[in-house]
Amino acid sequence: MRLINVETMKLEEYLGSQIPPYAILSHCWGTEEVTFQDITGSGWRRIRGASKIKRSSSICHEHGLRYIWIDTCCIDKSSSSELSESINSMYNWYANSAVCFAYLEDIDSSKGRELIRKSKWFTRGWTLQELIAPGQVEFFDRQWMLIGKKLDLSSLLSDITSIPEDILEDPSGLIFCSVARKMSWAAHRETTQEEDIAYCLLGIFGVNMPLLYGEGARAFTRLQEEIIKEVDDQSLFAWGFPNPNSMQNDDCFLGDGAGVLAIHxxxxxxxxxxxxxxxxxxxxxxxxxxxxxxxxxxxxxxxxxxxxxxxxxxxxxxxxxxxxxxxxxxxxxxxxxxxxxxxxxxxxxxxxxxxxxxxxxxxxxRKQLSKRGSKKSTRKCLIRVKSIQPNEYTMIRLEGHNTKWNRDTMVLNMTFEFQERDRQYASSTIMFLDDHINSSFAVIIGIRQGQLSVPYPYGLAKMVNILPKPGNVTLDEWKTECKGATIDWDGTREKEVQLYKLPNDSDRDTPLTIKASIAEEEILNQWIDVLDIEMRRDVLIEAANNSKREIFNVLTSYLT
Incomplete structure (x- = not known):
């Protein structure tokens, strides 16, 4: 640990039990801060941020302390290993300090203590541990006038940060706070680097992990994974409560897929x-x-x-x-x-x-991590055809929106890509042809997923429809008509129609009944949508009594 000697204004390095009593400066970074490379040179006093080092060192000397630690210039940030070690040790450094000076450079305390509510110091991620960990914190305004001490301001500080007064007065009680409560303290805080919103919480949760700048939101996921290893507290999963003051619908609280872990x-x-x-x-x-x-x-x-x-x-x-x-x-x-x-x-x-x-x-x-406002998901639909008479109809897939058909396995793969405040759907038209009698019908399947926009509420809608070919159009005309068929989203999951005897259908005395329905089934330990299409000849009762032959042909296939 490097400390600034307030008498010589030089950096000195200490290890383990050799570390002398020291103060710490807590501040929001501004422009022209003094870095490690600057302070090891000779011209750092001319840098704008040098004034904070000089004034805090002077106050440190008034407290009878010879050393002070300041993050901007006591850590060599060009060394990734040193930066990682420092961030993982920082909470303990604050906890072991004799006093922490919190410099609120955007506050003029002469107009009253209450103004500290507006300080950006309370909106920064790193200052959360800087408030909690030290036993003694002294707040200074832009003129380096003492605003007050943490113990004296505990009620006001608790009101600003939602941290209980007893934690501010005795940080050792932090271990008795739930994970959800501690996370809520950082809910509205910000960091310059996306990863730092996780790294600044390491000490508060008593965990350590390597720093990987560039991983983005993955850092917060890793933090939660480390917490799971250390703490038996299911409040870690108690996130996603709607804000009662928000106009947002409870049923749309995220707007996209979520994993078991929070994103922020x-x-x-x-x-x-x-x-x-x-x-x-x-x-x-x-x-x-x-x-x-x-x-x-x-x-x-x-x-x-x-x-x-x-x-x-x-x-x-x-x-x-x-x-x-x-x-x-x-x-x-x-x-x-x-x-x-x-x-x-x-x-x-x-x-x-x-x-x-x-x-x-x-x-x-699932530990799925997805960004708000975008989602890509897929569904599978297995087509199953049943016929109580020999099947004279040939099945073809005519057209599909966001779908691919595997003819061998009879499976439709449906893909959805979500956009914010929009809805997407997948549909497919399956045509059955009997070229000999110029007969045909089409089965349309549609699955729609909606977002926030009206009239498409968030959720999953499924429909199936059957369109018989009119007798006065040719098969080619019918194919063209089916391609442009409008999806009836007010339809149901089950449909039944009859194809009556056609003029040249002299060998068939009874109508053909087609029934289609879609439902979810568990097949090979997977839940998939199944489209059942059933075709049957509705023969008369007396004809049925004279007939001893009934063929039940099930065409099915299994997911590979």
């Missing part, structure tokens, strides 16, 4: 009062795997307008509220025990009685 501390903005229940010996440990978070949770199956999702109940609740637990919504994936955290339903409180309906299950929740 702002996701915890409304989670400051979430705490875990007292630990129970029966709670199983959880961990992050290559399939996502492996965790045992009580799940409640919810069926809403033919859509199925699960409510996962966490081992945490609102402080002083024992009538409800915190839960979030899960959507199933193509794998039986794998889920994706729903981006359509916000995290919320659920009555404690719901625990009685829950089934305790070990599941995997």
């Amino acid at each position: 501390p702002v996701d915890f903005a409304m989670s400051q009062n979430i705490i875990p229940f007292p630990s129970k010996s029966v709670v199983q440990p959880y961990s992050m795997t290559n399939k996502g978070l492996r965790i045992e949770l009580p799940l409640v199956k919810v069926i809403n307008e033919s859509e199925i999702h699960w409510t996962a109940l966490l081992d945490c609740h609102y402080e002083d509220d024992f009538s409800a637990v915190i839960g979030f919504s899960l959507e199933k994936t193509e794998k039986t025990s794998e889920f994706l955290r729903s981006s359509k339903i916000a995290t919320r409180r659920y009555p404690i009685e719901l625990m009685k309906e829950a089934e305790l299950r070990t599941v995997f929740i």
Whole structure:
């Protein structure tokens, strides 16, 4: 650890127990700060930022201390290894300091203490640990006039930062704060580098990890993964509560796919009062795997307008509220025990009685990290054709929007690409032809996913429709007409029509009934959409009694 000797104004280096009593300067970086390379030279006193070093060193000397640490010039940031070591050690350096001087250069305290609320010092990510860790913090205004000490200002500071007064007065109580609460303190703070919003929280959570500048939001994901290794606190997953003062719809709280981990501390903005229940010996440990978070949770199956999702109940609740637990919504994936955290339903409180309906299950929740405003997802649809008479119709796929058809496996692969405040869909037209009698019908399948815009609410809509070929058009004309068919989004998941006897259909005395329906099925441990198309000749009862032959031909295939 390098310290500035306030008498010689030179850097001195100390190791381990050799470190003498020292002060620390906490400040917001400005223009022309003195760097490590500057202070080891001779002309640093002419740099604009030198005044902060001189004034804080003078105050340090008044406190009877010979040494001060200032991040801008005591760390050689050109060395990635030194920078990583320093950031991982910084919380302890603040905690072990004799005093921390917080310089609020944008405040004139002569107009009252309350003005410190407007200081940008309280909006910076790094100053969070600089407020909490030191036992003693003294606040100075732009003129280096003492505003007050942390203990004297604890009520005002708590009101500004939402950090409880007892934590400000005794930082050792930090270990008793929930993960969600600590995350909420950083919800509205900013850092110059995207990665620093994670790195500035290392000491507050008592974890260490290497620094990888350039990884972007991945840094905050790694931070949460390290927390999982160290702390048994499910409030880490209690994020995504809607802001009651926001006009945003609860059912659109993210607007895109979400993983089990938060993307930024702002996701915890409304989670400051979430705490875990007292630990129970029966709670199983959880961990992050290559399939996502492996965790045992009580799940409640919810069926809403033919859509199925699960409510996962966490081992945490609102402080002083024992009538409800915190839960979030899960959507199933193509794998039986794998889920994706729903981006359509916000995290919320659920009555404690719901625990009685829950089934305790070990599941995997995907650790998907996606940027807001964009999402690409795919769905598979298996086509299954059933015929109670010999099938005279040839099946062809005529046209598809965002779909690819594997004729061999009879599977449609549907792709959706989302844009902010928009909706996307995938559709396909499957035509059945009987060239001998100039007969045809088309089955249209459509799946739509919506975003925030009206009249397309967020969610998944499925439809199927059957279009019989009119008798007065040719097959070529019919193909052209089907290509331009409008998708009926008000349609249903099930449709049934009849093709009546055509003028040249003398060998067939009964109409052909076609039924089509779409539903989800579990096939080979995967949940996929299945389009069932059934064709049958509705023979008369007496004709059926005379006939002993019935052919049931199922054309099916399996996912590869």
